[in-house]
Amino acid sequence: MRTSFDTTDPHAGQPLVTQGPKPKEARLTVILVHGRGASADDIIGLAEELQFNDVAYLAPQAAGNSWYPYSFLAPMEQNEPGISSAIHVVSRLLESLGEQGVNSERIAFLGFSQGACLALEFTARHARRYAGVFALSGGLIGPPGTPRNYAGTFGGTPVFLGCSDIDPHIPLERVHESAEVFGRMDATVDERIYPRMGHTVNHDELHAVQDILRARQVTPPN
Numbered sequence: 001m002r003t004s005f006d007t008t009d010p011h012a013g014q015p016l017v018t019q020g021p022k023p024k025e026a027r028l029t030v031i032l033v034h035g036r037g038a039s040a041d042d043i044i045g046l047a048e049e050l051q052f053n054d055v056a057y058l059a060p061q062a063a064g065n066s067w068y069p070y071s072f073l074a075p076m077e078q079n080e081p082g083i084s085s086a087i088h089v090v091s092r093l094l095e096s097l098g099e100q101g102v103n104s105e106r107i108a109f110l111g112f113s114q115g116a117c118l119a120l121e122f123t124a125r126h127a128r129r130y131a132g133v134f135a136l137s138g139g140l141i142g143p144p145g146t147p148r149n150y151a152g153t154f155g156g157t158p159v160f161l162g163c164s165d166i167d168p169h170i171p172l173e174r175v176h177e178s179a180e181v182f183g184r185m186d187a188t189v190d191e192r193i194y195p196r197m198g199h200t201v202n203h204d205e206l207h208a209v210q211d212i213l214r215a216r217q218v219t220p221p222n
Contacts, residue, residue: 087121127150
């Protein structure tokens, strides 16, 4: 249950759904970011699909089941304070993991739809070496022409972007732009466009995520 509501930070105090081992004992931790109208309980179900018993899964919940009210292509100010509050939720989560001894190289992000947009925007603003960034049907946030002068580098972080060529919510051009931005920031980008798939997740995307997570062999510190 949430303990408070702050109109300037609407997502503060929302539940965190978890599955798997404790992050400090896990090989990796995956932060799962749900889409508009969905919930943390919904997206935590991907843990069963991915089938790793040595990975911790953390799924933050958005207030009202939406991280921001309008399309990710709307002017930024129209989606505030939702975007900033959502960024703060993920920032606080990373700070908590750091306090537990889990560094960024053992942390991956997976988001679908609005959650994919948030995962991309957060990591672009906080570039460093991560275990992986997986954006399923999403792109960087902001209207066309938004400056993409993000600082930092990903140090070879594997970044996967999967989307349909006819997604009604995610323009193909924005997926291409996002892939270009992450590549420019020294991420290893795998962009896959699926003909006539629609706004959903397919098995090829899940297998790609599995392959990247499986390849990231890290021994948790004692």
